[in-house]
Amino acid sequence: MSEFEFQRFVTIGQYLPTGSVVHRLDPRTRLLGGLLLLLAITLTPRLSGLALGLIVVLTITVLARVPLGYALRGVVPSLPFILFLALLQVLLGPGSAETTPLFSWGPIHISVTSLISGATIPPRFGGLILLLTILSASTSTTEMVLGLERLLRPVGRLGLPIQDFVLMIQVALRFLPLLAREAERIAKSQASRGAEWGTGRGGLLRRTRQALPILVPLFLVSLQRAEALAMAMEARGYRSDGRRTSMVALNFRRGDYLALLLSLIASAVILVA
Amino acid sequence: MAPFIVVENVSYTYGARSAATRKPQTSGASGGRGTTGSAALSPSTPALHGISLEVTAGEYLALIGANGSGKSTLARHLNALLIPDEGRVLVAGMDTRDVAQHPAIRRLVGMVFQRPEDQTVATVVEHDVAFGPENLGLPRDEIRARVRAALETVGLWDERDRPPHMLSVGQMQRLALAGVLAVRPQCIIFDEATAMLDPAGRHTVHTLMRDLNQEGITIIAITHLMEEAVHARRVIALHAGSVALDGPPDVVFGDAARLSNIGLGLPGAAAIALALQSALPDLPRALLTPEALAAALQKYAPAATSQPRPDRTHAAPRVPVDGGAMPVPPDSGPHIIEASGLGHVYMRDTPFARRAIENADLSVAESGAHGLVGATGSGKSTLLQHLNGLLRPQEGTLQVGQYALHDAATDLRAVRRLVGLVFQTPENQIFEQYVGDEIAYGPRLAGLDGEPLRERVRWAMDLVGLDFEGFKDRFTFALSGGEKRKVALASTLALRPQVLLLDEPTAGLDPASRTELLQHLHRLRQTGVTIVLSSHQMEDVAELVTHVTVLANGRSVSEGPVADILGEAHRLADWGLEQPLASRVARALQAQAWPLVPGIVTESQLVASIRRCLELTR
Numbered sequence: 001m002s003e004f005e006f007q008r009f010v011t012i013g014q015y016l017p018t019g020s021v022v023h024r025l026d027p028r029t030r031l032l033g034g035l036l037l038l039l040a041i042t043l044t045p046r047l048s049g050l051a052l053g054l055i056v057v058l059t060i061t062v063l064a065r066v067p068l069g070y071a072l073r074g075v076v077p078s079l080p081f082i083l084f085l086a087l088l089q090v091l092l093g094p095g096s097a098e099t100t101p102l103f104s105w106g107p108i109h110i111s112v113t114s115l116i117s118g119a120t121i122p123p124r125f126g127g128l129i130l131l132l133t134i135l136s137a138s139t140s141t142t143e144m145v146l147g148l149e150r151l152l153r154p155v156g157r158l159g160l161p162i163q164d165f166v167l168m169i170q171v172a173l174r175f176l177p178l179l180a181r182e183a184e185r186i187a188k189s190q191a192s193r194g195a196e197w198g199t200g201r202g203g204l205l206r207r208t209r210q211a212l213p214i215l216v217p218l219f220l221v222s223l224q225r226a227e228a229l230a231m232a233m234e235a236r237g238y239r240s241d242g243r244r245t246s247m248v249a250l251n252f253r254r255g256d257y258l259a260l261l262l263s264l265i266a267s268a269v270i271l272v273a
Numbered sequence: 274m275a276p277f278i279v280v281e282n283v284s285y286t287y288g289a290r291s292a293a294t295r296k297p298q299t300s301g302a303s304g305g306r307g308t309t310g311s312a313a314l315s316p317s318t319p320a321l322h323g324i325s326l327e328v329t330a331g332e333y334l335a336l337i338g339a340n341g342s343g344k345s346t347l348a349r350h351l352n353a354l355l356i357p358d359e360g361r362v363l364v365a366g367m368d369t370r371d372v373a374q375h376p377a378i379r380r381l382v383g384m385v386f387q388r389p390e391d392q393t394v395a396t397v398v399e400h401d402v403a404f405g406p407e408n409l410g411l412p413r414d415e416i417r418a419r420v421r422a423a424l425e426t427v428g429l430w431d432e433r434d435r436p437p438h439m440l441s442v443g444q445m446q447r448l449a450l451a452g453v454l455a456v457r458p459q460c461i462i463f464d465e466a467t468a469m470l471d472p473a474g475r476h477t478v479h480t481l482m483r484d485l486n487q488e489g490i491t492i493i494a495i496t497h498l499m500e501e502a503v504h505a506r507r508v509i510a511l512h513a514g515s516v517a518l519d520g521p522p523d524v525v526f527g528d529a530a531r532l533s534n535i536g537l538g539l540p541g542a543a544a545i546a547l548a549l550q551s552a553l554p555d556l557p558r559a560l561l562t563p564e565a566l567a568a569a570l571q572k573y574a575p576a577a578t579s580q581p582r583p584d585r586t587h588a589a590p591r592v593p594v595d596g597g598a599m600p601v602p603p604d605s606g607p608h609i610i611e612a613s614g615l616g617h618v619y620m621r622d623t624p625f626a627r628r629a630i631e632n633a634d635l636s637v638a639e640s641g642a643h644g645l646v647g648a649t650g651s652g653k654s655t656l657l658q659h660l661n662g663l664l665r666p667q668e669g670t671l672q673v674g675q676y677a678l679h680d681a682a683t684d685l686r687a688v689r690r691l692v693g694l695v696f697q698t699p700e701n702q703i704f705e706q707y708v709g710d711e712i713a714y715g716p717r718l719a720g721l722d723g724e725p726l727r728e729r730v731r732w733a734m735d736l737v738g739l740d741f742e743g744f745k746d747r748f749t750f751a752l753s754g755g756e757k758r759k760v761a762l763a764s765t766l767a768l769r770p771q772v773l774l775l776d777e778p779t780a781g782l783d784p785a786s787r788t789e790l791l792q793h794l795h796r797l798r799q800t801g802v803t804i805v806l807s808s809h810q811m812e813d814v815a816e817l818v819t820h821v822t823v824l825a826n827g828r829s830v831s832e833g834p835v836a837d838i839l840g841e842a843h844r845l846a847d848w849g850l851e852q853p854l855a856s857r858v859a860r861a862l863q864a865q866a867w868p869l870v871p872g873i874v875t876e877s878q879l880v881a882s883i884r885r886c887l888e889l890t891r
Binding site: 004005007008014015016017018066067069070073140141142170174177178185186188189190191192193194195196213214216217220221224225228229231232233234235236237238239243244245246247248249 | 354375376379383384386388391394395396397399400403404405406409411412413416417420434436452453456623624625661663686689693694695696699701702704714719
């Protein structure tokens with residue numbers, strides 16, 4: 001494996017057409033069901049609920065025929081961040097009044113409660129990233145835009161710029177893999193000029209210092225890309241205030257009601273478990 | 274009949290509107306004024322300068338000009354993507370300054386851009402084509418019908434369910450065209466739409482342009498390739514934001530001196546004709562295509578019977594661009610690069626896994642010049658990135674100098690000091706503010722400092738023809754496209770690599786910058802540096818290298834001296850390539866019994882051989 005394949009770790013925003021049951025659902029079902037599970041996993045206070053949540057997400061992954069190893073890889077880049085958060089939670093998290101700390105030193109108190117709340121962080125974040133990966137792997141941008149537009153239509157009646165918001169999401173999703181590819185190109189070109197990329201050497205400080213020469217061109221290139229994309233869309237007649245139609249028809253079938261019902265039940269169980 | 278598009282005395286300066294509070298007298302103190310290509314960032318230089326022209330419905334128009342002459346800026350005024358600062362643009366009578374008319378204008382004038390990936394908005398081919406008609410608010414059945422018709426026109430109907438990024442670059446560009454066609458415009462602008470394509474891909478797009486024009490659609494093609502411009506019925510050459518030349522191709526390309534003044538050149542056939550003028554004073558002037566040139570030369574063909582066929586051992590004289598002698602190293606010299614059975618799969622073990630090369634072989638002689646040719650997606654860039662250790666061989670073996678790259682213990686930094694790689698459009702990766710710092714980045718990392726560093730930067734800048742004192746403190750962003758390319762090249766050369774890898778070095782450069790770059794590469798060769806070059810431009814390959822490896826679908830399918838490989842028209846066509854122009858003319862002349870030497874690949878070889886034939890008959 002090459003150290004330059006940044007794209008390998010960008011799983012959110014990659015559409016993977018496998019033609020599975022999940023892919024055949026109405027996009028609104030996927031968005032609403034995803035949102036329910038997202039809220040449940042975010043809000044459930046207990047480890048048992050999280051465990052259940054993870055099982056549900058993994059089941060959906062299998063149903064969507066997204067390779068498990070691939071989906072899990074998306075969690076890898078945020079792993080250090082997640083572990084850091086968990087550590088903070090353990091060290092500085094609020095212990096409740098009735099439990100005595102196991103260990104105390106200055107402002108640091110480690111209690112059973114803080115240990116448990118620290119332990120909930122990795123499965124919580126892991127589950128969320130996995131869920132977003134499955135959602136974007138099973139939903140083409142067209143479906144995403146269409147689904148969001150329909151779902152948000154009531155909000156649009158209040159005069160909020162729904163189409164702009166939906167477009168923003170669409171462009172952001174399209175940009176993630178593109179940015180990964182550009183970063184890869186820039187890193188490669190600098191490695192060719194003697195930077196320590198891809199040699200498996202260099203300490204943390206050195207690696208951080210290298211990030212700067214990548215960020216400047218990456219920033220410029222992404223601005224150029226955004227401008228080019230905006231221009232191409234404008235040239236093809238896109239207007240945020242325009243009335244658009246769609247080639248794809250959405251229809252809510254029996255399977256969609258069933259899937260929605262199932263995610264509602266699953267979310268409720270995750271919350272109270 | 275009223276003209277379809279009217280451009281009246283239009284001036285446009287990038288940033289002029291947003292910088293309205295700026296004092297108008299503060300012109301660029303950085304010396305950025307007058308440089309081309311920097312228009313987007315130096316507000317004091319107008320990109321368009323009082324330009325006027327008219328386009329009639331149904332025209333086939335080519336727009337040419339050096340980097341930064343205002344071609345793209347002009348094109349973007351024609352469908353109201355940009356609004357003139359001064360003057361006005363009328364499209365079918367509608368003024369582009371009137372925002373209410375923009376939807377109607379963009380319905381009439383569509384645009385295909387240079388980079389296909391910047392134009393796709395959806396993750397499914399079919400959905401992407403539907404984007405335009407959806408914006409028009411058409412009913413669903415009408416959208417379906419138009420999407421189908423557009424995809425069938427460009428030959429992508431069978432790919433309708435695939436994600437665009439799984440298509441080849443050529444297919445993606447046809448997808449972009451389908452997206453425009455589905456709106457049913459009356460005029461299509463191609464903004465350097467063929468620059469990223471291989472010869473076969475370019476040919477397909479040209480045929481589409483011609484067919485669409487015959488159906489009555491106005492075509493405006495922006496291009497750096499003069500060979501492309503000759504297919505149009507009218508050519509407009511821009512210089513510094515104004516029209517320099519405007520007329521039928523034979524008139525515009527009849528003015529060689531003026532073209533050269535504005536950074537342009539002649540199409541290959543016309544350049545050959547001009548070089549023959551002294552030997553053949555009555556040769557017609559307007560010979561723009563290889564076919565026309567060969568036909569015009571027919572009457573001068575020496576009688577075949579009176580001339581013995583030249584001895585096959587006489588190879589064509591190699592005359593490099595700068596006129597100096599070029600050493601042709603023997604094929605059997607020591608090899609500095611030896612790759613055998615290389616294979617690479619991108620995103621291995623993921624659902625997006627894609628094989629880029631398979632069982633590829635490559636040998637490059639020490640101090641040699643080697644070309645990698647092949648259609649887009651044939652694996653040229655992947656192979657190049659193996660040669661300096663950016664990619665590790667997944668399969669096969671690779672020896673570069675004393676380093677075995679298939680061995681995980683090899684010090685990749687040492688390999689990269691030995692082998693420098695200049696990426697495609699390297700100017701996009703410049704990150705320092707000053708030219709000098711950008712070039713010093715590599716040597717500084719290698720530990721150079723003070724006077725030796727200064728000397729190294731000076732040496733590298735000399736090699737690419739940048740004046741050290743004049744350029745070291747210039748802002749990188751204010752350079753022209755050609756100058757930026759030189760800075761990028763110098764920043765790799767500053768590491769003193771023994772091997773230089775170049776990925777499409779001339780892509781996107783105007784003719785003058787291209788010629789200059791090729792000359793510098795020639796000089797570099799003479800210092801003993803080994804060059805490996807990948808290119809879609811067979812003319813560049815012919816000018817610069819002695820040996821060629823052909824890649825097709827990731828495999829190395831042929832290898833040999835440049836004249837042998839580029840001499841085989843039919844096999845090249847099978848690989849999505851074509852012969853260089855000089856070889857095509859030579860083949861046509863040989864069919865007329867001209868006793869030319871075999872193995873002609875460059876224009877200068879062809880001219881020398883024709884002259885020799887003429888002298889012998891006298």
